[in-house]
Amino acid sequence: MEHKVVDINIVPDHVFLHSVQTISEAVMAMAGTGAMKTDYKTYNLVLAVDEIVSNIYRHGLKNSKGDFLINLKYFINDDKVRVEIREGAPEYTPPTTYDEKMVLEKYCGIGLHLVRTLMDEYKYYFEKESKTNVVMISLNI
Amino acid sequence: MFDDLLKITVKDERRYILVSLVGIIDNNTYLDFVKRCTPLVNKKNVIINFQELKYISSTGIGVLLKLTSLSKMKGYRVVICALREPIIRIIKLIKMDKLFMIEESMEDAIDLINSDYKKKKK
Numbered sequence: 001m002e003h004k005v006v007d008i009n010i011v012p013d014h015v016f017l018h019s020v021q022t023i024s025e026a027v028m029a030m031a032g033t034g035a036m037k038t039d040y041k042t043y044n045l046v047l048a049v050d051e052i053v054s055n056i057y058r059h060g061l062k063n064s065k066g067d068f069l070i071n072l073k074y075f076i077n078d079d080k081v082r083v084e085i086r087e088g089a090p091e092y093t094p095p096t097t098y099d100e101k102m103v104l105e106k107y108c109g110i111g112l113h114l115v116r117t118l119m120d121e122y123k124y125y126f127e128k129e130s131k132t133n134v135v136m137i138s139l140n141i
Numbered sequence: 142m143f144d145d146l147l148k149i150t151v152k153d154e155r156r157y158i159l160v161s162l163v164g165i166i167d168n169n170t171y172l173d174f175v176k177r178c179t180p181l182v183n184k185k186n187v188i189i190n191f192q193e194l195k196y197i198s199s200t201g202i203g204v205l206l207k208l209t210s211l212s213k214m215k216g217y218r219v220v221i222c223a224l225r226e227p228i229i230r231i232i233k234l235i236k237m238d239k240l241f242m243i244e245e246s247m248e249d250a251i252d253l254i255n256s257d258y259k260k261k262k263k
Contacts, residue, residue: 017167043196043227050198054168107206110235111199117235 002082005030006074010053020049023074031076031141044118045081045139051111052085052135060089060133080120082138089133091126146170149177157186157254159247163193166201175204182212182219186257188250192223202237209241218242218257222250 006023010016028042053070061068071086098113116122121138147170148163158181166174181187187208205221212219222244224232232238244250 017165017169040227040230044231047196047198047231050167054198054200057168103203104206104210104240107203110202113235114199114231118231 002075002077002080004073004075006072009069009071011069016053017046017050020053020072021046023072024049027074027076027081028141031081041139041141045083048115048119048137048139049083049085051115052137055111056085056087056089056133059092060087080138080140082121082136085135085137086132088131091131091133094124147173149173151177151181153185156258157188157251158184159188159190161190161193165196166194166204167196167198168200171198171200171204174201175207178204178208179211182208182217183215184217186217186254187212187219188247188254189219189221190223190247190250191221191225191228192247194228195225197228197231202232205241206237218254220244220250220253222247 005027008019008023010019024045025042028045049072056070068087068089071084073084073086075082075084094112095109098116099109102109103113115137118139119137120140121136123136125134125136126132127134146164147166150161150163152159152161160178160181162174164170178187178189189205205219209219220242223246224243229238229243232241232243242253244253
């Protein structure tokens, strides 16, 4: 059975990586992974959430007005940590494939490639009623 | 896990410039990395010591790609060395290790630059 263990709104500023670290480390500890496994899996989780929030900060935030908050929810069950990242920037379409040419010519697209490689699941959808972008990632532990 | 921002020290040697990084490269620190290193790769071979770098996000990897490409255009090399386990693991996972010149230690990176120099002299 899945349990929600964190539900927090963050401002995507320069201190958010520290928040993501602290939360992810605590969640991985709660999930009860072995010490060796926790180290690299926690690193992967921190990096994946950092990439997603940084992308929102760089691309979503510039089109938004007023206070901008990102909602992070962490869920754990016996064999998985799942994170939902929700924000109200305009709807977007994430690329579905890794474009190496784009990476080598424009040095972009690496973040999403990292997220898809490091996580066991990545999903994006737009909730029409609440006008919310939702990214869901999960990591098997 | 990560307590520092980014500290960059630069040492100009005869055949190369040594850049040592301490801390993290993420969305907030990568611009310092760009500003400090871009002029260097136009002048000489550059060795970037990653020994004290704890974390790098995609923005940092993008900067490394750019620096490598700029340096090639000028006929120089960017060699990155002494990468910590999580960083080298991630670079290999996304198959970017082939795009960079990576050496295990700073001594190996210096040897590489020196052997290049000797070959060119011949």
